[in-house]
Amino acid sequence: MKLSPESEAAGYRLLSLEATESTNDDALQAAKAGDPGLLWIAATEQHAGRGRHGRQWSSPPGNLYASLLLIDPCEAAVAPQLGFVAGLALHEAVERLTALGAPRLALKWPNDLLLDGAKLSGLLLEGHRVGAGGSLSVVIGFGVNVAFAPTNTPYPAATLESIRPGLAREDVFSALSSAFASTYAAWRASIRNNNADPFGPIRRLWLERAAGIGQEVTLRLPSGEKRGIFEGLDRSGRLQLKSSSGVELIDAGDLYFPNLLHDIAKLGAGATRF
Incomplete structure (x- = not known):
């Protein structure tokens, strides 16, 4: 090494x-x-x-x-x-x-x-x-x-x-x-x-390399689950979650993308592997 x-x-x-x-x-x-x-x-x-x-x-x-x-x-x-x-x-x-x-x-x-x-x-x-x-x-x-x-x-x-x-x-x-x-x-x-x-x-x-921007996501927090649209990051790196109640800033949590695997599989179809 x-x-x-x-x-x-x-x-x-x-x-x-x-x-x-x-x-x-x-x-x-x-x-x-x-x-x-x-x-x-x-x-x-x-x-x-x-x-x-x-x-x-x-x-x-x-x-x-x-x-x-x-x-x-x-x-x-x-x-x-x-x-x-x-x-x-x-x-x-x-x-x-x-x-x-x-x-x-x-x-x-x-x-x-x-x-x-x-x-x-x-x-x-x-x-x-x-x-x-x-x-x-x-x-x-x-x-x-x-x-x-x-x-x-x-x-x-x-x-x-x-x-x-x-x-x-x-x-x-x-x-x-x-x-x-x-x-x-x-x-x-x-x-x-x-x-x-x-x-x-x-x-x-x-953000140019981020997964799930603009998609519906689920955040699992100690207080429970939150759902909304992953809009981006604020100036401190907090996740911007948009829902019917507005935009909430999330400091930490586990993020899940319901459609991510399907979407990326489509984008990657036919790509060359080596």
Whole structure:
């Protein structure tokens, strides 16, 4: 496992492990030990990988499991935008490796990458205050189905192997580390220079690759289900859900598209696979 030359030049480092409980937990421990950040931790397999809401993440060898530690990357209120930065970087990396783009390769709010409507990857964004000074440590975990996809899930899952046989997790990581370095740098520059709408450039690029815009969707929240039209994102990355009562802004939830698989299957029909 190696970083891309662009990532190394930008100051990123890599700790590559054979096996671990959780790369996200390893990154947090590194933060508590005083690591300065820009640290990738990757593992061949995880024994206690997890997704959002503490869900177990299947972690057999052959897929990519990597977490990135960032120290004080931004104000805490802005940190959720890093999930969109990470999603864009992953989309760019996979597009570069497969030559597939939207709509077959699409981003699902807030943190999944879809291939032909099936889940290809999930992201886990976690923020912590650590150390005597209370530094903000942000850990971004990536789980990418390169060779294997989980079964018995409430949603279909896909693998990169299905569209590019022989692709290795090392190739995916190198492309991801390169894409993240450039996307993160652009986001940081926008925060410094674009006072009117610093999230605007990332939001625009994310929406161009988003699944389900303009479609009827279901959101599952702790308070229950909500249905409406997925209109887009606001300036903070909250989902805009339009219903008969108006437009509601949603901070977090599980998003489902009743017609997404059917629509993308039609759009992808006849497309060349290699």
